[in-house]
Amino acid sequence: MFSFRKDISNLLKILLFAGFGYFFYLMLKITLEYVPLKTDVSFLMIKQTEVGERPEYLYFFYTHVYTSIFVLLAGFLAILRKDFWIKNFHRNAGKVYIFLILIFSAPSGIYMGIFANGGIFSKISFVILGVLWWISTFKAYQLARQKNFKAHKQWMWRSFALTISALTLRIWKVIIVYIFHPNPMDVYEIIAWLGWVPNIILIEYLITKKHL
Template sequence: MRSTFTNSGQILLIVFFLLMLNITLKYVSFDSDVAFLQIKQTEVTSIPGYLVIFYIHVFSSIFTLLAGFTQFNESLLKKRPQLHRFIGKVYVLVVLFLAAPSGFFIGLYANGGFYSKIAFVLLSLLWFYFTLKGFLAIKKHQIASHKAFMLRSFALAFSAVTLRLWKVILVYLFHPAPMDLYQIIAWLGWIPNLLLIEYYIYKQKNK
């Protein structure tokens, strides 16, 4: 299979990454009331460790998006396999020990009530599972399985982008109530990603 992401796809990834980087840079002050944290003051003040875990999630997640630029490019795999393996190992470590566990914790306190919490907790569990399965597959030299699971993993990592895109679209078109909006985007941010990547994996298997 040739490069998973075409040149146009790579350009889109760069644009989305820069947008997410701009959002992430708002948190470099490590303040307790910046950006999204302004509406999470109950959690910040009453839940021990919430602020630290929130920042772990923010800064570890931005790396997982950056890793996607290198990990699915067939040309890089052939020319720089050692770089691919190194970045891949770092990606796995970041997801398994930082991004997914912190996402699970934050998901327990997600806005939007029970249904939002279920969505974000399930997202973090699947992200952990797919990443671990991809890592174990390559250890067994199961290349196709490794690639499929890592594509699923990155599709969930990319939910950081799609969640925000859906939020903009829904607010612009329908003006939903804030809690309704959180309940919708909690699921819409990642399920379409996973469905699209499953379709892509299916098409590749049946070529």
């Protein structure tokens, strides 16, 4: 029985690695579309009003895109703290994760949320997401400084649940477009909330019931 459970656990880890690796690869491909500082590709094609009228928009956009890919990787590596023998690996990955979010990724994401597609409900959602992302990460940082590592771990899980909204948002978008074929701008109103609300509900359940 013990061996069976261990095999299942190892299988789940492999699937987790494979799943994250695949989606990280897709996110990396999206990020590389904007290298070197391209303004007429992918998402920016529908943001030409902001690009033309707000010179600062591109600075915030590139800051968000270029740092978020490293946030995603650093957060995942920090979670694997017990699977690496490198001294202070978890701490160093966590420092990178927290620094990038607090200084670059979350503030730039909040700014971009103000100009999100899909109307006022999308804007509200993305701004709330950015604020909660910053707060949960800062709370995790504070608790680590206080050496309250159990609470630190829980707040880092909350932060990472919001981090992977970059992935879940795109997954929901593919599902909704494939099944319902809605108006493109209507999609933003839906995925703006679906991208992160189920994530945070799930992680709160796991923290409460599974004692993460």
